[in-house]
Amino acid sequence: MERYDIAIIGTGPAGLSAAVTAKIRNKTVLLLGSRDLSPKVVKAHAIQNYLGLPNITGAELGAAFQASLDSVGVAVTEDKITAAYNMGDYYALQGADAFYEASTLILATGMIPGKLLPGEEALLGRGVSYCATCDAALYRGKDVAVIGYSAKEEHEAAFLSEIAANVAYFPMYKEIENLPDSVKIITDRPKEITQADGRRQVVTGEGQYAYDGVFILRDSISPGQLVPGLELDGSHVKVDRTMATNLPGCFACGDVVGLPYQYIKSAGEGNVAALSAVQYLDMKKHSP
Numbered sequence: 440m441e442r443y444d445i446a447i448i449g450t451g452p453a454g455l456s457a458a459v460t461a462k463i464r465n466k467t468v469l470l471l472g473s474r475d476l477s478p479k480v481v482k483a484h485a486i487q488n489y490l491g492l493p494n495i496t497g498a499e500l501g502a503a504f505q506a507s508l509d510s511v512g513v514a515v516t517e518d519k520i521t522a523a524y525n526m527g528d529y530y531a532l533q534g535a536d537a538f539y540e541a542s543t544l545i546l547a548t549g550m551i552p553g554k555l556l557p558g559e560e561a562l563l564g565r566g567v568s569y570c571a572t573c574d575a576a577l578y579r580g581k582d583v584a585v586i587g588y589s590a591k592e593e594h595e596a597a598f599l600s601e602i603a604a605n606v607a608y609f610p611m612y613k614e615i616e617n618l619p620d621s622v623k624i625i626t627d628r629p630k631e632i633t634q635a636d637g638r639r640q641v642v643t644g645e646g647q648y649a650y651d652g653v654f655i656l657r658d659s660i661s662p663g664q665l666v667p668g669l670e671l672d673g674s675h676v677k678v679d680r681t682m683a684t685n686l687p688g689c690f691a692c693g694d695v696v697g698l699p700y701q702y703i704k705s706a707g708e709g710n711v712a713a714l715s716a717v718q719y720l721d722m723k724k725h726s727p
Contacts, residue, residue, distance in 0.1 A: 442540040443469040445716050446532055448520050448665075449547030451477040452702045453693025455504050456709030457545050457716075462511040464717045469541055470508075471534070474515045476501055479549075480702065489703050500702070521570040523666045525686050535572045542723075543716040546666065546676060546684075546691040547709060548659045550700070556586075558632035559655060563664060566639040567632060571595035571654050575602045581651035584609060584641050586629050590616040592656035597622065599654070607648065609641065662695055672697070682712035690715055 445461045447454045450472030458470045475481070483497030492500065508515070518534035523544055532539040559567060568574040571585065572595065585596040586609045593608070593616060600606045600621040607623045608615075615624060627643035634640065638649040662669055662676050670677045670685040675697040682690045692708035694700045 440538070440540055441467075442529060442542060443467045444541065444720055445469070445543050445545060445713070446471065446523075446530060446539060446541030447545045447547060448472065448523070448532075449549060449659075449693065449695075450474075450515055451480065451547060451549050451693060451705060452504070453549075453695075453705035453709035453712070454545070454547030455508060456706040457547060457692060457713040458513045458709075459507050459511055460710050460713035461717065462513050464713070466717060466720065468513055469516060469539055470513055471516050471518055471520055471532070471539075474517050476504055476515075477549075480504070486702060488701065519570070520665070521573060521660060522664075525666070525668060525689065530688070533570075533573065535570050543688040543690070543719055544666070545682075545709075545712045545716060546662060546689070546695055547693045547705075547712075548662060548665070548695050550674070550694045551657065551659050551661055555661060556629060556632055556655070558634075560661075560664065562632055562634060562639060562653075566634065566651070567653050567655060569655060569657075569660055569664070571599050571656065574652070574654075575599055578603045578652045580604050582649075583607070583652045583654060584639075584648065584650045585622075585654045585656060586611060586641070588612065588657045590614065593618050595654070595656055607641075607650070609643075662691070680711075681715040682708055683715055688716070688719055 444466035446469040447457050448471050461468045481497045481501040518536045520532050522533040524531045529542050530544040582605045583603045584607045588611045596608045627645045629641050631642040639653045641648045676691040678691050678696050682692050690712040692712040693705035
């Protein structure tokens with residue numbers, strides 16, 4: 440398996456800035472996220488405080504970001520990382536489609552809208568999962584629920600319906616786009632995940648539903664669940680001025696490290712995080 444110098448999770452301004460800087464410094468880069476980059480940026484009507492690009496639209500800024508990636512030859516690997524483990528000399532990343540290894544890790548995941556469901560964190564790995572394609576085989580012939588936060592999670596529910604006995608889908612958004620008839624849609628909004636009689640209970644305002652497993656599918660995962668052992672400051676990742684976290688070789692930047700939530704601030708922090716990762720790699724290379 441190829442081991443990259445730097446893995447970057449997130450394709451917003453922070454992650455893209457980190458990727459370009461790391462590539463310019465001649466490091467091998469694994470950039471993980473969406474090939475559409477940042478929908479939040481692209482949908483912005485006008486951005487007035489990005490230095491050198493006055494009153495630029497989000498679509499124009501997104502195109503400029505893509506041009507920067509193209510100019511240094513960085514491609515986006517479109518995979519959702521569900522866990523990243525500190526293995527001592529490197530980080531092992533578990534994706535929905537593959538596993539990856541990198542000597543350093545930069546978190547640029549942005550902020551997760553809303554809070555975790557009560558009980559979600561306590562039952563993670565014990566009947567609650569963030570990746571259907573990773574854990575579907577554990578629930579062959581069983582009853583599962585999918586709590587989906589956007590329409591793009593529907594394909595994972597459809598995939599589960601080919602393996603599990605019964606699949607229930609709880610949409611946390613308005614319009615269902617493409618679910619097979621084999622998936623049961625439940626419009627009650629989940630409020631809590633509990634456990635009773637060996638099964639997971641999805642508690643709603645109307646009652647509760649029992650399943651063997653519950654898949655909670657969001658665009659991004661809380662950094663505390665994503666990287667075990669990562670130190671947080673409230674809901675943000677705790678970093679120093681070099682964007683270093685408490686874990687050696689792990690850095691974070693952008694909205695995930697705190698206010699202000701500004702594109703230009705995120706891009707600057709991405710640059711710092713990449714330079715710090717490069718310095719860390721060079722230090723390891725020359726240490727006895």
